[in-house]
Amino acid sequence: MTIDVSALSEIEQDVIAEIANMGVSRAANGLRQMVGHEVLLSVPAVNVVTREAAARLVERGGSSKLVAVQQSFEGPFSGRALLIFPAAQSLELVRSIVGDEHSLEDIIDLEHEALAETGNVILNACLATIANVLRQTMRMSLPTVVRGDGDKLFGVQSDPAEGNLVLFLYIDFTVKNREIRGFIALLLDLPAVAALKVIVRDFVAGIEQQAEGHVG
Amino acid sequence: MLDSVRVFEYGAVFDALDIGVIVIDERRCIVGWNDWIARVSGCARDAALGRAIGDVFPTISDTRLPAVIEDSFQFGSSSILTHSLNALLPLHGEGGAELLHNIIVRPISSNLANFCLLQVNDLTVSVARERVLRERQNARYHAIVDFAPDAIITTDMDRRIQWVNGAAERVFGFAPEELLGKQIDVLLEDAGALVAAVTGDKPKEGERTFQVTGRRKRGAAASFEVSLARWKADERSFVTTIWRDVTERRAADFALRESEGRHRALSEALPQLVWTSGADGGCDYFNPQWEDYTGAPTQRHLGSGWLDVFHELDRVGLAAAWTASVARGTVFDSDARLRAANGSFRWFKMRSIPVRTADGTITKWFGTATEITELIEARDSLLRSNEELEARVVERTREREVVLAQLYESQKMESIGQLTGGVAHDFNNLLAVILGSLSLLKKGLPDDPRTSRLLEGAIQGAERGATLTKRLLAFARRQELKLEAVSVQKLVPDILDFLRQSVGPNIAVVIDTLPDVALVKIDANQFELALINLAVNARDAMPNGGTLTITCRNKPANELQEAPAPLPRSDYVRISISDTGEGMNEATLAKAMEPFFTTKGVGKGTGLGLSMVQGLTVQSGGAMQISSAPGKGTVVTLWLPQARTEDLAQPSATLSTQGIDDACRKLRILLVDDDALVSMNSAYMLMDLGHSVLEASSAARALELMESDAQFDVMVTDYAMPKMNGLDLASRIRRIKPKLPIVLATGYAELPPSTMISFQRLAKPFTQKELAEALEAALNAGN
Numbered sequence: 001m002t003i004d005v006s007a008l009s010e011i012e013q014d015v016i017a018e019i020a021n022m023g024v025s026r027a028a029n030g031l032r033q034m035v036g037h038e039v040l041l042s043v044p045a046v047n048v049v050t051r052e053a054a055a056r057l058v059e060r061g062g063s064s065k066l067v068a069v070q071q072s073f074e075g076p077f078s079g080r081a082l083l084i085f086p087a088a089q090s091l092e093l094v095r096s097i098v099g100d101e102h103s104l105e106d107i108i109d110l111e112h113e114a115l116a117e118t119g120n121v122i123l124n125a126c127l128a129t130i131a132n133v134l135r136q137t138m139r140m141s142l143p144t145v146v147r148g149d150g151d152k153l154f155g156v157q158s159d160p161a162e163g164n165l166v167l168f169l170y171i172d173f174t175v176k177n178r179e180i181r182g183f184i185a186l187l188l189d190l191p192a193v194a195a196l197k198v199i200v201r202d203f204v205a206g207i208e209q210q211a212e213g214h215v216g
Numbered sequence: 217m218l219d220s221v222r223v224f225e226y227g228a229v230f231d232a233l234d235i236g237v238i239v240i241d242e243r244r245c246i247v248g249w250n251d252w253i254a255r256v257s258g259c260a261r262d263a264a265l266g267r268a269i270g271d272v273f274p275t276i277s278d279t280r281l282p283a284v285i286e287d288s289f290q291f292g293s294s295s296i297l298t299h300s301l302n303a304l305l306p307l308h309g310e311g312g313a314e315l316l317h318n319i320i321v322r323p324i325s326s327n328l329a330n331f332c333l334l335q336v337n338d339l340t341v342s343v344a345r346e347r348v349l350r351e352r353q354n355a356r357y358h359a360i361v362d363f364a365p366d367a368i369i370t371t372d373m374d375r376r377i378q379w380v381n382g383a384a385e386r387v388f389g390f391a392p393e394e395l396l397g398k399q400i401d402v403l404l405e406d407a408g409a410l411v412a413a414v415t416g417d418k419p420k421e422g423e424r425t426f427q428v429t430g431r432r433k434r435g436a437a438a439s440f441e442v443s444l445a446r447w448k449a450d451e452r453s454f455v456t457t458i459w460r461d462v463t464e465r466r467a468a469d470f471a472l473r474e475s476e477g478r479h480r481a482l483s484e485a486l487p488q489l490v491w492t493s494g495a496d497g498g499c500d501y502f503n504p505q506w507e508d509y510t511g512a513p514t515q516r517h518l519g520s521g522w523l524d525v526f527h528e529l530d531r532v533g534l535a536a537a538w539t540a541s542v543a544r545g546t547v548f549d550s551d552a553r554l555r556a557a558n559g560s561f562r563w564f565k566m567r568s569i570p571v572r573t574a575d576g577t578i579t580k581w582f583g584t585a586t587e588i589t590e591l592i593e594a595r596d597s598l599l600r601s602n603e604e605l606e607a608r609v610v611e612r613t614r615e616r617e618v619v620l621a622q623l624y625e626s627q628k629m630e631s632i633g634q635l636t637g638g639v640a641h642d643f644n645n646l647l648a649v650i651l652g653s654l655s656l657l658k659k660g661l662p663d664d665p666r667t668s669r670l671l672e673g674a675i676q677g678a679e680r681g682a683t684l685t686k687r688l689l690a691f692a693r694r695q696e697l698k699l700e701a702v703s704v705q706k707l708v709p710d711i712l713d714f715l716r717q718s719v720g721p722n723i724a725v726v727i728d729t730l731p732d733v734a735l736v737k738i739d740a741n742q743f744e745l746a747l748i749n750l751a752v753n754a755r756d757a758m759p760n761g762g763t764l765t766i767t768c769r770n771k772p773a774n775e776l777q778e779a780p781a782p783l784p785r786s787d788y789v790r791i792s793i794s795d796t797g798e799g800m801n802e803a804t805l806a807k808a809m810e811p812f813f814t815t816k817g818v819g820k821g822t823g824l825g826l827s828m829v830q831g832l833t834v835q836s837g838g839a840m841q842i843s844s845a846p847g848k849g850t851v852v853t854l855w856l857p858q859a860r861t862e863d864l865a866q867p868s869a870t871l872s873t874q875g876i877d878d879a880c881r882k883l884r885i886l887l888v889d890d891d892a893l894v895s896m897n898s899a900y901m902l903m904d905l906g907h908s909v910l911e912a913s914s915a916a917r918a919l920e921l922m923e924s925d926a927q928f929d930v931m932v933t934d935y936a937m938p939k940m941n942g943l944d945l946a947s948r949i950r951r952i953k954p955k956l957p958i959v960l961a962t963g964y965a966e967l968p969p970s971t972m973i974s975f976q977r978l979a980k981p982f983t984q985k986e987l988a989e990a991l992e993a994a995l996n997a998g999n
Contacts, residue, residue, distance in 0.1 A: 030280050030283065033279070033280045033283070034280055034301050034302060035301070063373070063374075065373070071294075075292065086374065087373070087452065088372050088373045088374030088376065089374060089376075091372055091376070091378060091452070092372075092374075092376055092397055095378075095396065095397055096397070097301065098300060098301065103354075103379065104370055104378045104379035104454075105350055105354070107378070108449050108452070109346060109350075110298075110300045113296075113298040113300060113301075113318070114298065114300055114301055116296060116298070117296050117297065117298045117301050117302075118301075120294075120295055120296050121280075121295070124287060124291070124293040124294075124295060127291065127293065128287055128290070128291035128293055131291045131292070132290075132291065137290075137291065137292045138291065138292045138293075139292040139294075139323065140291070140292060140293045140294050141294055142294045142295075142296055142320060142322065143296060178397055
């Protein structure tokens, strides 16, 4: 693995962010349908980092207590997708989704499955968008909810064969005027990164063809 | 071996499963529908197979289930749809109750074909169990928290509010939905210790209490005592805070502290010394001014120690007054001397009032000590000056009484003088008429010895009457004095023989005079008379003999210490006539100078002696003193003004024998007198002297006559006349006829002393001879 593999050019970053935004806007539609009011999702920044760096990035908010919805996927490329929030904000997220009328106890009861479903919606949408762009079919697992610090979430201590690179996306939720910042992380193995770079290159080429007047 | 193994039919499992299973093929048609789902949906397998799921469950078009199924086919995604976030399929349990369920959607492949598997999990039992558990728990919990008067707020570790009780809305004014999800900071005026405690990484176990200033929805600040407790649920930490609203208590505390602070500031700002005491009277506070003044640490003055710093003379009274005030609950007000740091004492007004509670119980005494030294001094000074004033008033009153007595005396003397003068005047006129008539009668009668003797007797009687009136006039200071310079040391020896005769052989007369004794200004004849009077008085005081001493000394203006007060500053001669007689007591002495007072027996004296001497000396510009005591004799001292040089130039009026001839010539005389009797008598005398007389009864008449062609050689006019007096008449005549000789007849010294009289004067009563002499003198002056 070379360093240049992990490095994304500016335009590649823009492309991935664009794809991610397509994914989250699709997720926002699903959430809107689910909760009955508007949900805004956006991906303001994207980067490729190591797992260690990703673990530090998610703890940058000050708290090492994190909660994540995790789904694995396999197909042309394999890996894990994580939607991560500071643990303190997860209830807020759930409350914004399920509504204020629920008592704290209800929300705590609902937290787990509500987080799972919400994360499922968002991650599915992102992965589906990628698959769509790839014109490939992936197989995605059901979501699980994981709690822990950055190291635990990114499996820093685990087998490096899983791959060391993380496609790291910031995600902002705006639900009922509440803003919640989280992260989407795709842990990718080496082929997956290479495939991603190809996808991105093709995507860029496609855009350039569109710019030259061809029908995309 | 294989034969012995039965091939297991999975289809049996499919219908035996206790979850719902639905399989959809790529045409989106239901190809799998197990018994469980058939049972709870009420839709038999045969009725479901081959249909679209939207046909079997029309309500799912509102859910995201169709989209999820589509994604499964299209992207291979797996999804979970929970009952809590989705209204899913209309399924019912055996009892007909709604069946709560989750749906898991995932792609599956079989024989290269793609399918979508829907698993429907029944959650009814577990949800219901949870609800029962929670509701039972909540019932207790809500009974406590919802009726709690305090706001109870639970936050997560990010201090976002997760739950509030009903009281929170009442306390803060925010509806629960306005608070949920917000940070607890919105309720805090100042996110400080509480926020740190809520979010602290290392929470202190157990409960903690904080004093915080909160903020209500409308912006009002409020004070809270916040109790804080952490708890965990499902790996998550929460902080429950209980907010006790202590705004009112704090406000009351603050007001109390402020009030105390204000009192303290006031007591320390006051210029007075301030002290407070407990209900029992024990002092518990002194302000810094007290300490500054006394210079001693206030600890020493607490309780009843303060008494020590007062003057020992004031201490007992002060303590008693204070004890009495404390016992009765009355205002304490006492003046006492307080010792300053330098040991000096200053007067202070100690004042203390009781501070009472609403029910009247005394809780404290608030006292001040105000310096009043200046007031006390002013009061003492006022007292002193009052005493002085009183003494002065007494003295002045006494002086006034003396002056009043003197005034009374002098008024009495004045009245007597007026009366005497008036009587003497009229009496004089009568005597003039009598004497005039008698002298004319004597001329005209034949020289019969018997008749002559009777006439002489009548004339002598009248002359003695004239002498008496002269004395009266002298006493009244209205006699006609001929002031001239008289040498006492020459005059006294001249009358010495006469004095000796007057006092008799038993009394030795001693003259003590010095050759340099100055001339005095006095009427010589009257002075002789005065000396004789005094000698006779001395003789009467010495019936058994003794010594009469006449002492003469110069007393220049700078040696007047012994002189009587009213005497003007000038040079005097002091003449003392002292006897060695029996003397007088005070009462007698006081009356000695009153007219008609006499110690002699009835008929022995007139009582006019001393009065006459007194009148003479005063009229001459001098004074008389008498000093006497029983057994010590009597000294009469005369202060007579020394004669000035101009007095010396004035020769004594001496009778001139010259010009008798002129008198013999016939004169035409205008006689002016308002008294017809006197006028007639005077006219007879003048005519008897051979003159022709024209009488005028008033000054006006005289002027008329004078302005007529009538020619007069002399005018004789009386002085005292109504309307225009003789002097005024004479002055006017003088202007008309400057050369006309004028004689002014006056009964007593009524002429203004300042007036220079340039007219010949004739004292009434007068004899024919005196009249002739006056005429002659007037004529000579005119020449």
